[in-house]
Amino acid sequence: MEAPVPADPDTVIDVTPAYLAGRDFSSLVFDHLTSQWAWGRADSTELSQTFAWNGDQRFRLGAGQLDPGAWWRIAAAKEPLGPPEWQAGFSQETPPEIVLAVAEELARTGPATDWTGEQHPALKAPTDRRTLIRTLTGAGWRSTYRDGCLDLEAPDGLARVQIRTEPPGDPLDLMSRPHLYVEVGPRDTGGYPPYWQAMFTTAAPAVVVDALAQALTDPTPLRRDRDWMDEDLLAHLGHRTEAGPAASPHTETDLREAAAELCEEALEEVEHLDHIPDRYIADRVIPSSRSRTPTTWGQLPPEQRALAYLLVEDRVVAAAASAPALLDLDLGANLDPRRGSRKPTPPLSTALSELPFNIGDLEDAAAYAAAARINGVDPGKIAEALHDRPVGTGSTWTWGSLPTAQHEQALHAIHRLLAGAAKRTPELFAPDFRPAPLALVAPVYLAGPGHDRTTAAKSLTDRGWTPEKQGATTVYTSPCQRLSAQSTTDGTGTAWSASFNHPVSGEEVWRVTADRRTPPEIVTALNTALTADPGELVQPAENAEDGLVPIIAAGWHDNGTSDHLMWDSPHAETASVYRCTAPTGRLFVGESRDWQISGGSPGPGEVEGWTIEMSEGIPVPLLEAVTAAMANPAPVARLGRDLTSEHLLYLNVRPLAPQPAPGPSARALAARALTDPTPLRRDRDWMDEELLAHHERTAAPTAETARRYTDHDLRHSAGQVIADSLQRVETDPASVRETIADLVVTGTPGRQAARWADPPVEEQELAAEKARIAAARIRSAPSTVTAPRAAGGATTPLPGADRPPRGR
Numbered sequence: 151m152e153a154p155v156p157a158d159p160d161t162v163i164d165v166t167p168a169y170l171a172g173r174d175f176s177s178l179v180f181d182h183l184t185s186q187w188a189w190g191r192a193d194s195t196e197l198s199q200t201f202a203w204n205g206d207q208r209f210r211l212g213a214g215q216l217d218p219g220a221w222w223r224i225a226a227a228k229e230p231l232g233p234p235e236w237q238a239g240f241s242q243e244t245p246p247e248i249v250l251a252v253a254e255e256l257a258r259t260g261p262a263t264d265w266t267g268e269q270h271p272a273l274k275a276p277t278d279r280r281t282l283i284r285t286l287t288g289a290g291w292r293s294t295y296r297d298g299c300l301d302l303e304a305p306d307g308l309a310r311v312q313i314r315t316e317p318p319g320d321p322l323d324l325m326s327r328p329h330l331y332v333e334v335g336p337r338d339t340g341g342y343p344p345y346w347q348a349m350f351t352t353a354a355p356a357v358v359v360d361a362l363a364q365a366l367t368d369p370t371p372l373r374r375d376r377d378w379m380d381e382d383l384l385a386h387l388g389h390r391t392e393a394g395p396a397a398s399p400h401t402e403t404d405l406r407e408a409a410a411e412l413c414e415e416a417l418e419e420v421e422h423l424d425h426i427p428d429r430y431i432a433d434r435v436i437p438s439s440r441s442r443t444p445t446t447w448g449q450l451p452p453e454q455r456a457l458a459y460l461l462v463e464d465r466v467v468a469a470a471a472s473a474p475a476l477l478d479l480d481l482g483a484n485l486d487p488r489r490g491s492r493k494p495t496p497p498l499s500t501a502l503s504e505l506p507f508n509i510g511d512l513e514d515a516a517a518y519a520a521a522a523r524i525n526g527v528d529p530g531k532i533a534e535a536l537h538d539r540p541v542g543t544g545s546t547w548t549w550g551s552l553p554t555a556q557h558e559q560a561l562h563a564i565h566r567l568l569a570g571a572a573k574r575t576p577e578l579f580a581p582d583f584r585p586a587p588l589a590l591v592a593p594v595y596l597a598g599p600g601h602d603r604t605t606a607a608k609s610l611t612d613r614g615w616t617p618e619k620q621g622a623t624t625v626y627t628s629p630c631q632r633l634s635a636q637s638t639t640d641g642t643g644t645a646w647s648a649s650f651n652h653p654v655s656g657e658e659v660w661r662v663t664a665d666r667r668t669p670p671e672i673v674t675a676l677n678t679a680l681t682a683d684p685g686e687l688v689q690p691a692e693n694a695e696d697g698l699v700p701i702i703a704a705g706w707h708d709n710g711t712s713d714h715l716m717w718d719s720p721h722a723e724t725a726s727v728y729r730c731t732a733p734t735g736r737l738f739v740g741e742s743r744d745w746q747i748s749g750g751s752p753g754p755g756e757v758e759g760w761t762i763e764m765s766e767g768i769p770v771p772l773l774e775a776v777t778a779a780m781a782n783p784a785p786v787a788r789l790g791r792d793l794t795s796e797h798l799l800y801l802n803v804r805p806l807a808p809q810p811a812p813g814p815s816a817r818a819l820a821a822r823a824l825t826d827p828t829p830l831r832r833d834r835d836w837m838d839e840e841l842l843a844h845h846e847r848t849a850a851p852t853a854e855t856a857r858r859y860t861d862h863d864l865r866h867s868a869g870q871v872i873a874d875s876l877q878r879v880e881t882d883p884a885s886v887r888e889t890i891a892d893l894v895v896t897g898t899p900g901r902q903a904a905r906w907a908d909p910p911v912e913e914q915e916l917a918a919e920k921a922r923i924a925a926a927r928i929r930s931a932p933s934t935v936t937a938p939r940a941a942g943g944a945t946t947p948l949p950g951a952d953r954p955p956r957g958r
Contacts, residue, residue, distance in 0.1 A: 162374070164399065165371055168247060168366070169308075170308065172383050180200055180213070183202050183211070187204070189202045190207075204256065220324060224237065224238040224239075234322075235273060236350070236358075237324045238252065241346045251365035256272045259271040274356075275355070276355055279356070291305065304366075307336070311331070322351065324350075329351055329354065369542070404541050405560060405567060406479055407479065409564045417523055420519070431515045434447055436511050454507075457495070461789070465513065465587065469516070477571055497603065499604055508588065509588055518575075524575070533561055538550060587790045589788050589789070589790045590806050591802065592785040595749030599760070613681040635647065645663070648676070660767050662763070665762075675779035676775050676779075682771055687769045687772070698717060706719055706781070713731055715727075719780075721800045728747075745764035747764070748761045749780070887915070
């Protein structure tokens with residue numbers, strides 16, 4: 151091997167595509183294999199050759215071979231030191247990075263111990279070359295098939311790959327008719343050899359040639375000293391790139407992938423930050439608000455607001471996995487099945503169908519919050535977040551190691567991509583495989599416990615049952631005092647039980663219990679049946695099987711035996727009603743004749759199922775109420791976040807449609823306001839000058855024609871007001887005194903000014919009387935009631951002043 155030549159920093163350039171970089175006069179390949187993969191190495195000074203081999207000596211690499219067309223040669227054997235199974239050769243000018251990409255695949259793949267070599271992917275015969283072809287064509291290479299060969303050519307026309315298919319090539323001859331041939335350089339060379347070439351025999355495995363295809367299409371630039379590059383190759387390279395700065399080591403896809411990572415992290419972080427939805431959407435109007443004063447999320451009652459914020463957080467967190475779509479990237483295997491935040495559902499006493507918001511409102515709020523999160527990514531922290539991350543897949547560059555100019559350009563480009571992604575956040579909330587946040591689901595026995603904690607109790611209290619709180623337990627007593635029920639609530643749900651004890655002996659006649667995960671609709675049906683005629687519930691049933699009529703009519707499957715009664719639901723038997731009917735002598739230890747009613751997955755270790763247990767002599771109305779509720783096909787409302795993944799396969803889930811509220815919506819009101827012809831009154835001195843000018847240009851020619859009154863109407867009304875005031879002065883002396891009490895009396899010269907209310911009182915009485923007499927005179931002489939002087943000094947009698955005084 152030739153000794154490495156030190157590069158001159160002033161002449162180092164970055165070359166892309168990699169296949170035009172040529173050799174670099176280094177020992178990169180052997181150094182990497184020996185240091186990273188523990189390959190053996192031997193150097194022959196006499197032959198100027200270097201060899202390397204893996205631990206079991208199935209793979210061998212040599213450089214400095216006598217044949218210039220295969221200066222590098224790789225041989226693979228199934229047996230250590232055995233005959234080659236396949237071979238590959240590369241000419242001397244081949245970029246060593248491409249040789250290393252193929253050689254490293256031999257070290258990377260395969261089991262640690264493989265005595266026969268049959269399991270090693272690099273020793274398996276290929277079935278086809280589809281992946282290689284797909285990789286090249288995906289990078290823009292053009293394909294042509296002719297004369298039994300498939301030719302693929304790079305977009306720049308300077309690299310070609312030929313695959314022989316008919317016949318596939320000589321399995322042992324590497325040089326004359328190889329199965330796969332790579333040629334780099336212009337087509338018309340006048341008989342001169344290409345820049346470099348590579349050959350592979352027929353049995354070359356798929357992982358090996360696929361690694362070659364990846365290396366040929368890798369956009370990562372290779373660094374070279376231009377003074378040591380082939381002159382012809384450098385000339386072609388010069389025609390393809392402008393002189394000046396080195397080619398960028400990243401692609402547009404790398405930038406988009408980096409931006410997608412930042413988007414995804416920003417959205418996922420919502421779960422770990424407090425009050426994020428509150429910060430972003432509290433003042434945002436709920437689109438479906440049906441009020442003349444639109445409602446914001448922050449104006450909701452605390453219980454509803456807490457649920458809304460959690461559902462918005464769910465949507466944002468679940469959408470994080472789809473963030474690459476905002477950058478036009480393939481989601482690939484990055485699709486996270488999570489439905490949202492891991493925070494528990496807050497308590498809610500309102501029925502889901504009565505909430506003042508719907509799914510569309512939640513999606514609007516989630517899109518707004520997601521956009522705010524993405525826009526909130528600090529440009530100054532983008533560099534810190536990406537500093538140690540690789541630029542693309544398989545690149546040796548990190549974002550932090552880029553040259554300063556390229557680093558700054560990349561950060562600006564990523565920031566622009568984030569801004570564009572923020573505008574597209576509504577795309578994240580299109581319907582997908584996840585259940586809707588507000589959903590209707592059926593059957594009820596797989597719907598789970600839901601959020602309702604009040605309806606079951608209300609079915610008792612509305613019918614006169616008396617509740618008594620005893621810590622976490624509430625005891626309900628029937629009006630007849632013979633029946634009782636109790637509920638116990640904790641963080642996991644509410645468990646129910648009911649019983650009847652004989653009034654004389656105190657012996658328990660029957661008992662029923664429902665665990666915490668029992669759907670509330672089924673518990674409500676049971677409690678409603680408890681409030682029926684007590685006479686039907688105080689006696690044990692003679693034939694409780696009559697209570698199975700609803701599920702039999704609904705098509706449940708009879709899987710019972712002579713000693714066991716069992717009815718299973720049609721939905722993959724995910725619910726059952728069971729009771730042992732065997733005689734006493736054939737009962738197993740611990741077995742009883744009690745009823746076992748279950749739904750979901752109640753087996754050992756499972757927490758998603760529920761169970762109701764009933765005594766053997768349970769009254770028929772109670773058993774029938776439970777089975778009727780289970781057979782009811784009507785969907786029930788649930789939060790999508792509370793549905794269990796184990797049951798989704800068997801559930802019929804559809805979005806919960808909002809109930810129409812009375813009155814026009816906020817959007818309709820806004821549209822109506824834009825088209826309402828009623829004028830609004832403004833003081834022109836406080837109006838914007840441009841708006842005022844536009845109004846004067848577009849207003850009607852005269853405003854007078856739009857009024858419903860005239861100046862004559864105004865004068866007539868003013869006269870009427872004055873006349874009525876004079877009449878009150880004349881007939882009510884007390885009001886006159888009150889009116890003039892605070893008036894200032896200037897008095898004669900030399901006297902201090904005073905008010906009429908000041909002593910002496912006699913003067914005030916006298917002034918009030920004279921004012922009353924003057925008013926009477928004015929009313930009796932209407933011609934003296936005049937309007938303000940008109941132009942010229944004349945006075946104008948006020949309309950209405952000529953009316954006769956009232957009461958005269």
